[in-house]
Amino acid sequence: MLKATSIHKSYGKLQILKGVDLAVNHGEIVTIVGASGAGKSSLLNIIGTLDNADSGTVSIKGQDVSKLSKSQLSNFRNKQIGFIFQFHHLLVEFTALENVCIPAFIGGQSKAETEKRAKQLLGMLGLSGRADHKPNQLSGGEQQRVAVARALINNPALILADEPSGNLDSTNARELHQLFIDLRREFNQTFIIVTHNEELSDLSDRKILMKDGMIVDNL
Template sequence: MLSATGIHKSYGKLEILKGVDLEVAKGEIVTIVGASGAGKSTLLHIIGTLDRPGSGAVSINGINTGKLSARQLSAFRNQHIGFIFQFHHLLPEFTALENVCIPAYIARKSQKEAAIRATELLKMLGMDHRAHHKPAELSGGEQQRIAVARALVNNPLVVLADEPSGNLDSNNAQSLHNLFVDLRNEFNQTFIIVTHNEDLADLADRKIVMKDGLISGMGGTTGGIKNA
């Protein structure tokens, strides 16, 4: 479903990615781990079309994202890729329900259609009772669940998460990790997650280890990491 081939990325003379190849299947949970500076977040941003590679190609559902115009890429990103970050980035002046609806509005869905989908997601995530609360009235775990609902509102092909539980306490982090597995099991949702959290990394179907801009190892989490 997703393929990244020969991904290189440099900023000036600093080479961040040195030729990364990665394939992810539909319904797979893949975690990317490694020391700070290994290139994990840069790779995630390139896969998510937030940045372009210096060379190489990213294909999602058979579409080469590098061949899309800026306008086409923006629409593709909105409709097919969901994002969850360490900080929820909810808009403080809007309610939980309104925050979840925003990507659907950008995709030109009607207010009614967006609200129905957002309400369904909030109910599924156990947050429907908080639909009309603003972010400041929610706990950290609740805020991040709203961010998950927002990422899912347009039924994306893939959800990309960058340290999604990095700002949560251990109980809320574990709850969020279990939620990712539940969403995959119920909806065959695909996740690619950058994390330093070993518990989350070990819940994945596959764990990718990055070092110095390259994939240094990968394997199923039940069998341990195998050297590439």
């Protein structure tokens, strides 16, 4: 599913990633843990094609993403990668349903089919009655579930999550963690999750420990 090989990244003289190798199988839930500054989010951004490595390769479903043009990469990212962030990044002027639909609309999918799938996802996530609510009318946990539905709308090969429960209370965090497990069971979805949450990391299939820009353990 994913293979990252010899990933190096520096900002000026500061080395952020020092030759990281990572392989993730289809249907795995892999968490990346480590102290702040270890390079976790930088690695996630490179895997997600939001940033470029100085050297090394990233292959997703057999596609070397470095060989794609800018427009091809944008299209690939839209269709194959879903993102979940700590602070949701929902657009405040749109409803929950509209927020979920946005990636599919960007990908050129039909309005009718997109809204049908978005409603199914919101229903599966317990948000059927909240589809017409805007983000400021939703709780933190509800907003994050909308963000999960948005990440799923295009049936991506890979979902990347950066501290997805970092802004939630313990109850909502626990529910979100269980949701990831349920989604893997339902869709055989692949997740790579950067987290400081020990409970979430313990639920994963593998825990990758990073330190000083390198993977130092694979549990």
